[in-house]
Amino acid sequence: MILQALCDYYQRKQADPNTALAPFGFEEKGIPFLVVIDRDGRFIQFEDTRVMEGKKPIPRRFRVAKGIKKTSGVAANLLWDPADYVLGIDKKGNPQRTEQQRQSFIEQIRFLLCDAVTDAGVAAVLRFYEQPEQSLIADRHWAEIVETNPVMTFSLLEDGGKIVFHRSDVLAAYQQAINQQGDARSRCLVTGELLPMAVLHPSIRGVWGAQSSGASLVSFNKDAFRSWGKEQGANSPVSEKAAFEYTTALNYLLETSSLNRMQLGDVNDG
Incomplete structure (x- = not known):
């Protein structure tokens, strides 16, 4: 009952x-940082979405793919996760597991968005991972990100703050994927x-x-x-x-x- x-x-x-609450397959998630990239997957900057409420910074909330239930194993969410999954930052002195997390994050994109890999946003995210030399550490938010391991997602520079997951072809591909599961x-x-x-x-x-x-x-x-x-x-x-x-x-x-x-x-x- x-x-x-x-x-x-x-x-x-x-x-x-x-x-209205999030529809089936989605959730509202506070995401402190966006990884802003261009169409070629080149890193532009980390965008801080937080605003101060009193003395506490509150992240902007985005409607994203429903998070999976995390256990002791390696499992990634679709296009959002903590920085160890998204950027491969080793927080626990276990670089092998961290690399598994990063690869899981990439594979989740390829698996669930196989019908949207030609979308400019998804293609840019995959290109981001094909470029080993990225100037992430020069960004002013890098030290905080390494320290706090915040939740992150991607945004295409030309989209003006809209996250990649919200691009129409990406949403359509995700909706089709959850309907088939x-x-x-x-x-x-x-x-x-x-x-x-x-x-x-x-x-x-x-x-x-x-x-x-x-x-x-x-x-x-x-x-x-x-x-x-x-x-x-x-x-x-x-x-x-x-x-x-x-x-x-x-x-x-x-x-x-x-x-x-x-x-x-x-x-x-x-």
Whole structure:
């Protein structure tokens, strides 16, 4: 009932043009820095998107591809990620893993945007990675980026601050890619529809006492929690669509600035 109520809330918010949440496959993400490049993939500058609110710099929010659930392995988001993935900055003294992260970031672009590789923005990003000698360290933001490992994405110089992901051909290719994912279908326990099942549900952020990477509301990570040999999400089949809707709604309700969030002592209620 809780998941169903959260999905209903998401759908109500979606119907309101003034407060619409991100559509399926997307999310709103604060991104502090843009990597500005030209059509040939040459680095121009790092653009700081942050503005001061009180004494705290707040990054500009962009609608981007829904982030994948990160585990201990290497897995990249599409066209946005922390600097270790985007630029190959080794923060943990493990250059081999950092290079794997960078390659994963590149391969994710080639895989999910295979229908948009001729787009000027995507082509420029791929050319950026073909040029080993880039003057990144001369930029005035370089030291901060190395220190803080911020989330970043790309912007084409001629687009005047619009991110590459927002180019029309890129959005169309991504939409086609997410529409084609998930052939295996199960009966969704939330909606009752026969839909592609979520193996791992997106994380819930802002949960008191949970890890900074987020918490799971539905998870089966030990043998004792499983039944009939089923793995992970198959133990409680919830569709990708419903999992996206309930987690998007709950993350919205748990945002730091949300009026729906209240902390009483050591209890954090959403």
